[in-house]
Amino acid sequence: EAGVAQSPRYKIIEKRQSVAFWCNPISGHATLYWYQQILGQGPKLLIQFQNNGVVDDSQLPKDRFSAERLKGVDSTLKIQPAKLEDSAVYLCASSLEGRGANVLTFGAGSRLTVL
Amino acid sequence: GDSVTQMEGPVTLSEEAFLTINCTYTATGYPSLFWYVQYPGEGLQLLLKATKADDKGSNKGFEATYRKETTSFHLEKGSVQVSDSAVYFCALHTQGAQKLVFGQGTRLTINP
Numbered sequence: 001e002a003g004v005a006q007s008p009r010y011k012i013i014e015k016r017q018s019v020a021f022w023c024n025p026i027s028g029h030a031t032l033y034w035y036q037q038i039l040g041q042g043p044k045l046l047i048q049f050q051n052n053g054v055v056d057d058s059q060l061p062k063d064r065f066s067a068e069r070l071k072g073v074d075s076t077l078k079i080q081p082a083k084l085e086d087s088a089v090y091l092c093a094s095s096l097e098g099r100g101a102n103v104l105t106f107g108a109g110s111r112l113t114v115l
Numbered sequence: 116g117d118s119v120t121q122m123e124g125p126v127t128l129s130e131e132a133f134l135t136i137n138c139t140y141t142a143t144g145y146p147s148l149f150w151y152v153q154y155p156g157e158g159l160q161l162l163l164k165a166t167k168a169d170d171k172g173s174n175k176g177f178e179a180t181y182r183k184e185t186t187s188f189h190l191e192k193g194s195v196q197v198s199d200s201a202v203y204f205c206a207l208h209t210q211g212a213q214k215l216v217f218g219q220g221t222r223l224t225i226n227p
Contacts, residue, residue, distance in 0.1 A: 004158075033214070042119075042204055042217030043159070056214060091159065093215075102147045102166075102208040104215055106159040 004107035018080035025094030035091040119218035138205035146207040
């Protein structure tokens with residue numbers, strides 16, 4: 001089965017600019033996650049979708065970050081304006097509903113560098 | 116809130132050495148426990164999991180046993196290889212919170 005697709009793999013921007021990341025989950029996976037992984041740290045959940053509804057966005061910095069999941073499939077994570085501390089790898093993951101919902105499949109990630 | 120604490124890295128071993136990476140957790144309820152691995156240049160991959168107390172997860176020669184009494188899920192391998200060099204993450208998933216919470220990761224380097 002195809003994995004979780006993410007793009008772009010790498011992005012370099014200057015502070016105060018904007019950036020968008022795209023994720024295509026595994027077909028049939030109802031739940032989609034965006035994690036932020038800062039160098040030397042474990043991934044931190046930013047937002048979780050169940051189909052096209054938000055389940056948890058408690059750690060999403062809503063003044064600058066936004067995410068949407070149109071039609072319950074693809075998702076886009078946007079940062080505007082970016083800050084230096086947003087430099088990180090942004091990981092998208094997906095999982096099934098119900099049994100197996102606790103096993104996440106991750107994409108390769110999108111590495112953001114903010115200068 | 117729920118949290119995971121791993122032993123600090125980096126860990127450097129010689130090939131064929133015995134490996135232990137400690138992991139303890141704090142959680143309400145009865146979490147499922149996981150080890151994920153991140154090889155250089157690749158995404159996170161599930162290594163093994165255990166869903167209830169005393170379960171043992173195993174894969175690729177790695178093992179971890181869910182110990183409720185000590186709230187631990189230590190990762191072990193009897194004889195490591197150079198190809199095991201990676202960053203290892205312990206994680207928990209609680210049904211209530213419906214999310215995966217990660218430890219900070221432990222970088223493992225195996226020298227030939």
